[in-house]
Amino acid sequence: MVVGQKGNPAVSQVTQAGCGQAEPGDVVLEARRLVKQFPGLRALDGVDLQLRRGEIQGLVGQNGAGKSTLIKILTGALAPDAGTIWRNGRPVRYRSPAEAAADGIAVVHQELSLVPALTAAENLFLGRPYPRRARSPLIDWSALRHEAREVLARLHPGIPLDVPVGRLSPALQTLVAIARALALQASVLILDEPTASLTDQEVRHLFSVLSQLRCQGHSILYVSHRLREILELCDRVTVLRDGRVVASLPTSQLDGPELVRLMTGRQPDASRPARRRPAAGSPVLEVQGLCGHRLNGVSFTVLRGEIVGIAGLTGSGRSELLRLLAGAQRPRVGRILLDGRPAVLRSPQIALRLGVAMVPEERRAQALIPAASLKENISLAHLDAHALAGWVVRARAEERAVRSLVTQLRIRAAHLDQPVSQLSGGNQQKAVFARFLVRPPKVLLLDEPTRGVDVATKFQIYDIIRDLADQGTAVVMASSEFDELLGLSDRILVLHEGALMASVDARATTEEHLSALMYRRRST
Amino acid sequence: MTTPPAPSAPAAPDQTTADGWLPPSGLQSAALHGGRWPAGLRVARYGTFLGFVGIVALFSVLRPDAFLSPANLRNVLEQVAILGIVTATMTIVMVAGDFDLSLGSLASLAGVVAATLLLSGVPSPAAVLMTLGLGAAAGALNGILVAYLGLSAFVTTLATMTAFRGLALWYTDGATLFGLPEGFLALGQGRIGAVPVPVLVMAGALLLSWAVLTHTTTGRRWYAVGGNPEAAFLSGVNVRKMRLAAFVISGVGAALAGVVLTSRLASAHPLAGEPFMLASIAAVFLGMTMFKEGQPNVAGSTVGVLILGVLSNGLNILQVNTYIQDVLTGLIIVGAVLVSRLAGQRR
Numbered sequence: 001m002v003v004g005q006k007g008n009p010a011v012s013q014v015t016q017a018g019c020g021q022a023e024p025g026d027v028v029l030e031a032r033r034l035v036k037q038f039p040g041l042r043a044l045d046g047v048d049l050q051l052r053r054g055e056i057q058g059l060v061g062q063n064g065a066g067k068s069t070l071i072k073i074l075t076g077a078l079a080p081d082a083g084t085i086w087r088n089g090r091p092v093r094y095r096s097p098a099e100a101a102a103d104g105i106a107v108v109h110q111e112l113s114l115v116p117a118l119t120a121a122e123n124l125f126l127g128r129p130y131p132r133r134a135r136s137p138l139i140d141w142s143a144l145r146h147e148a149r150e151v152l153a154r155l156h157p158g159i160p161l162d163v164p165v166g167r168l169s170p171a172l173q174t175l176v177a178i179a180r181a182l183a184l185q186a187s188v189l190i191l192d193e194p195t196a197s198l199t200d201q202e203v204r205h206l207f208s209v210l211s212q213l214r215c216q217g218h219s220i221l222y223v224s225h226r227l228r229e230i231l232e233l234c235d236r237v238t239v240l241r242d243g244r245v246v247a248s249l250p251t252s253q254l255d256g257p258e259l260v261r262l263m264t265g266r267q268p269d270a271s272r273p274a275r276r277r278p279a280a281g282s283p284v285l286e287v288q289g290l291c292g293h294r295l296n297g298v299s300f301t302v303l304r305g306e307i308v309g310i311a312g313l314t315g316s317g318r319s320e321l322l323r324l325l326a327g328a329q330r331p332r333v334g335r336i337l338l339d340g341r342p343a344v345l346r347s348p349q350i351a352l353r354l355g356v357a358m359v360p361e362e363r364r365a366q367a368l369i370p371a372a373s374l375k376e377n378i379s380l381a382h383l384d385a386h387a388l389a390g391w392v393v394r395a396r397a398e399e400r401a402v403r404s405l406v407t408q409l410r411i412r413a414a415h416l417d418q419p420v421s422q423l424s425g426g427n428q429q430k431a432v433f434a435r436f437l438v439r440p441p442k443v444l445l446l447d448e449p450t451r452g453v454d455v456a457t458k459f460q461i462y463d464i465i466r467d468l469a470d471q472g473t474a475v476v477m478a479s480s481e482f483d484e485l486l487g488l489s490d491r492i493l494v495l496h497e498g499a500l501m502a503s504v505d506a507r508a509t510t511e512e513h514l515s516a517l518m519y520r521r522r523s524t
Numbered sequence: 525m526t527t528p529p530a531p532s533a534p535a536a537p538d539q540t541t542a543d544g545w546l547p548p549s550g551l552q553s554a555a556l557h558g559g560r561w562p563a564g565l566r567v568a569r570y571g572t573f574l575g576f577v578g579i580v581a582l583f584s585v586l587r588p589d590a591f592l593s594p595a596n597l598r599n600v601l602e603q604v605a606i607l608g609i610v611t612a613t614m615t616i617v618m619v620a621g622d623f624d625l626s627l628g629s630l631a632s633l634a635g636v637v638a639a640t641l642l643l644s645g646v647p648s649p650a651a652v653l654m655t656l657g658l659g660a661a662a663g664a665l666n667g668i669l670v671a672y673l674g675l676s677a678f679v680t681t682l683a684t685m686t687a688f689r690g691l692a693l694w695y696t697d698g699a700t701l702f703g704l705p706e707g708f709l710a711l712g713q714g715r716i717g718a719v720p721v722p723v724l725v726m727a728g729a730l731l732l733s734w735a736v737l738t739h740t741t742t743g744r745r746w747y748a749v750g751g752n753p754e755a756a757f758l759s760g761v762n763v764r765k766m767r768l769a770a771f772v773i774s775g776v777g778a779a780l781a782g783v784v785l786t787s788r789l790a791s792a793h794p795l796a797g798e799p800f801m802l803a804s805i806a807a808v809f810l811g812m813t814m815f816k817e818g819q820p821n822v823a824g825s826t827v828g829v830l831i832l833g834v835l836s837n838g839l840n841i842l843q844v845n846t847y848i849q850d851v852l853t854g855l856i857i858v859g860a861v862l863v864s865r866l867a868g869q870r871r
Contacts, residue, residue: 328758352760360758367758369751371819380748381759383741391740435759 025053027089028219029074029105029188034083036069036243043069044080045243051188056210056220058230058251061240062263062454063424067223070240071190074221075107076100101127106181107190108174116166120159120176121148124183151183152176155209170314171202175209182213189213190221195229196451199313199480200515207233225454226481227259239263264456281305283340284474285325285356285443290334292320296498297334302443302474307465309489309506310478311514316495318478319361322445325476326358327351338442352381355442359432359449361478363425367432370421374413375402377420377431382438405434410460426457433464444468446477450484462488482511494518572814572824572860576831583838590841598720604833605722606631606785611804611825612729613777618808618820619737620770621750622670622677627778627804629689630662631797634782636692639701639792648708656779662688663775667768685801692794701792712787722784729777734822746770747819806857807832813864831856 029051036044044066051057061067072078074085076094084091087103094100097107114123121144125131131143145161152159155175159168165176174194181189191210195203210220210233224230230237231251238248239262247262281304290298294317302308312318323329325336327345336343338354345351348358360366369377379398384390386397402416409430413423420431429450436444449465450458465488469475479485485492489506494517502517583591590596610627617624634655641651662684669680714721737743748756749766757763781800786792810831811824832853839849 326758347760347762348758349760349762358758360755365752366754369748369755371751372747376744376747380744380756380761383744387741391742393739393741393744395739 025055025217027051028053028087029221030086031070031074032084032086034070034073034080034085036066036073036078037081042243044073044083046083047240047243047245049074049238049245049248051219051221053187053219054214054217055236056214056222056234058234058237059221059223059240060225060227060230060237060259060263062456063426063452064242064454065240065263066243067240068192069243071107071192071221071223074100075105075190098127101184101186104185104187105190106184106186106188107192108177108181108194109192114165114173114177114180117164119162120152120165120168120179121145121161123165123176124148124151124180126180128184147183151179154182154212155179156205169202170197171199171206174198174206178209187217188219188221190223192223193225193452194222195224195226197314199518201313201519203229225452227256227455230259231256241265260455263454281472284338285476286335286337286340287325288335288337290321290324290336291332292317292324292329292498293332294498295320295324295331295495298495298498298500300493300500300503302476304474305469305472306491307469307475307477307489309485309492310476310495311480311485311492311518312478312495313518314480315497316518317498318495319447321495322358322447322476322478325351325443326356326445328358352441355439356445357381357436357441357443358445359429359436359447361447361451363428363432363452367435368420368428371419373417374406374411374420374423374431375399375416378402378405378434379438381435385438401438402434405437409434409437409464424454426453426460429453429461430457430464433461437468440468440471441473443474443476446475446479448479449477450479450481482514485514486511571863572810572831573827575856575860575863576827576834579831579834579838583834583841587838587841591838596837596841598718598723600830600833600837601723601726602720603837604829605720605726606781606788607800607803607807607832608726608826608829609722609729609777609781609784610800611807611829612726612733612822613774614804615808615811615820615822615825616733616737616746617770617774618805619743619750620746620767621753622767622770623681623805624663624666624771624774624778625678625681625801626662626666626685626688627774627781628797628799628801629685629692630659630775630778631782631785631800632792632794633662633688633692633797634659634779635786635792635796636696636701636794638783638786639704640695642704642708643701648705648711651708652711652783655783656776659775659777659779659782660772661775663772663778664768666775667771670771671764671767689795689798696792696794698794702790704786704790704792709787709790712784712789722788725780725784729780730822730826733773737822742766742769750819803832804829806853810857810860813860818864 027050031049034044034047073080075097131140133140283301284304285302327348387393411430494502638655669675670677745761807828808825810828814824
């Protein structure tokens with residue numbers, strides 16, 4: 001490869017360092033007593049961290065525990081107020097992520113920092129010079145493709161070089177982002193929630209790639225909310241709570257409940273939500289032969305007070321089904337009945353009026369008005385509920401309604417006029433829930449309701465969902481988390497390539513059975 | 525509300541009541557009442573306003589006799605009246621996330637149309653109403669192209685700006701229309717008490733758009749659409765309708781400004797409204813530096829209008845070259861936005 005940077009020892013001495021249970025290598029990246037103070041918040045309070053060669057280290061903690069701040073400091077995006085960073089035994093001070101990258105430290109972010117319109121090959125060369133034809137300013141495309149193919153093949157043979165990465169699946173995009181870090185000769189990879197939008201099988205593949213990188217002497221700091229993945233993949237786990245390291249232990253000494261206890265400081269009762277008694281109300285939502293772009297003739301019924309889970313791989317039509325039911329997209333064919341009467345859901349406005357609300361999948365892109373206050377975000381969907389003649393907002397009534405929801409859902413904010421963008425992910429998600437509870441909906445559609453939310457908030461959200469169902473709301477919940485589907489649903493519908501494959505009783509099924517149904521007829 | 529039999533969450537210490545969704549913890553609800561902006565942010569919010577006060581103070585010190593006289597202050601208000609009207613509605617369009625480059629030439633066209641109607645004997649009130657109707661139609665044209673046909677606001681209003689200007693020039697052949705009836709001139713030149721009528725119209729327009737933006741569901745929806753159209757859509761806001769409505773209103777605002785301007789000048793020139801478009805965008809941007817996470821807002825826009833007005837008035841009194849005045853205005857706009865940006869980053 002024609003990379004100008006200094007060769008780095010971790011990559012050249014490949015193959016010997018720690019595979020699996022081998023003894024840990026030298027410390028390649030270390031944080032000593034890092035402190036970072038934000039107005040009103042001590043984000044990091046004396047954090048120590050050691051990352052060794054050939055190690056995958058998990059970094060966990062609830063939202064607000066200081067993970068993001070730590071990553072930003074390690075990669076030069078933020079300067080610490082106190083404390084030092086050591087790289088291969090030497091103290092360093094990165095003034096920007098570019099400097100950290102030049103020193104072999106790369107981050108693959110939750111929101112991937114790829115340019116969607118460029119191809120995988122072009123993305124690999126962002127941030128470093130494209131190969132040139134001899135003595136000319138023109139790009140040597142064949143050399144570029146050749147190099148790109150070499151790097152990408154290390155991770156996945158199926159990554160197309162010439163397709164804009166925006167059109168690749170989230171899983172392949174993650175791999176391209178990792179490939180880019182590798183192409184930059186990074187020996188330390190920091191992965192921030194890399195599996196947030198991956199299916200189970202894609203997660204498998206990513207893990208085998210990461211294990212392989214570990215064998216080649218790379219060090220990986222793996223940040224995730226998904227504790228099971230942490231326990232499966234990592235050699236060591238470091239737990240942050242309120243800006244301090246509360247534990248840094250070999251994975252063999254940890255299990256799920258213990259991790260939750262360390263993260264929250266409390267004793268967990270169970271790793272999944274408790275079941276409720278099955279619902280037996282009248283049908284609220286009936287779907288008959290619904291077709292969209294992907295969805296192909298789906299029919300089912302949801303009873304009053306029932307929680308129906310939707311399982312399926314990315315692209316199975318999960319999200320589209322919810323969008324169709326929420327009026328955000330028009331069906332090609334098919335009928336939707338509410339309380340036995342045909343309903344034409346032309347827009348979310350009409351759906352809401354008929355009592356159908358949706359908490360969408362992407363909080364930041366689809367749900368929040370970031371510059372608006374917590375109050376304005378919550379009252380958006382039902383503004384007329386506290387407006388004179390549906391037009392003049394009655395400030396007092398609005399504030400009262402919002403405050404009672406904020407209290408009910410335990411949303412933590414300095415005050416109601418705080419911009420919602422300043423809240424933590426979990427509180428933001430609860431604010432989105434609150435928006436649709438100003439008038440409790442007849443049908444509540446949930447798309448990945450706990451994505452990117454810390455453990456404690458997760459369980460609060462489960463309680464919210466269960467309480468709503470107990471009050472008679474019919475809940476349809478798409479999720480890629482098995483614990484959530486199995487623990488919360490009464491019934492689970494399995495979608496596969498746009499068709500309804502099965503409807504199973506959540507109490508009588510297992511994770512294995514569910515994933516077998518999801519992958520049916522898939523060759524890979 | 526009942527709690528399910530076995531709450532499975534890692535139970536929070538204060539989650540002990542049987543009342544379902546968790547009682548308020550005293551601390552939290554106290555915080556909800558007494559919340560305030562952090563001190564650093566407050567300075568950033570008022571920086572532009574302080575700048576305005578500074579400019580006024582500077583001119584007051586340099587030329588106390590000329591600048592601070594009641595006659596001159598009234599003069600300033602009269603000079604900014606037209607800009608204020610245009611800015612009131614430009615703020616709304618910008619709140620909804622778009623902007624309208626056609627405002628200035630639409631104001632000119634409206635003036636020409638109003639003058640033509642008056643000269644052909646249509647009574648003043650009817651002529652004014654018809655002109656406002658034309659403004660609404662022109663705004664609707666912009667709105668339909670942008671909100672329903674999906675063109676970018678920039679391209680659309682750039683095109684209609686050119687077309688409106690062309691229409692006005694073609695109709696008048698570049699000439700100025702004179703000889704408007706006395707009754708009509710009261711709108712731009714009359715006074716109620718000591719206050720010039722255009723100033724009252726400006727105050728009305730600003731007050732109305734402030735009230736609508738801050739106290740009605742319509743205003744809230746405009747802010748939501750401007751903040752995140754997809755989220756607004758999924759929350760039941762009719763995004764297209766809201767964007768269309770904003771353009772219609774800005775069309776009416778431009779027509780109103782054109783009518784008042786024509787009355788004030790007692791004549792209609794096909795390019796008379798041109799300078800107001802850029803100035804009103806500048807005023808809204810100045811105002812955005814003052815409040816609310818950098819969103820457009822009427823109070824801020826008003827200060828923006830006053831800054832531009834005071835600046836031009838004061839520099840005139842100091843007999844600064846008019847071309848240099850433009851340079852200074854540009855520098856001050858960049859300076860204000862820069863200061864608020866730097867202050868914002870320190871958070």
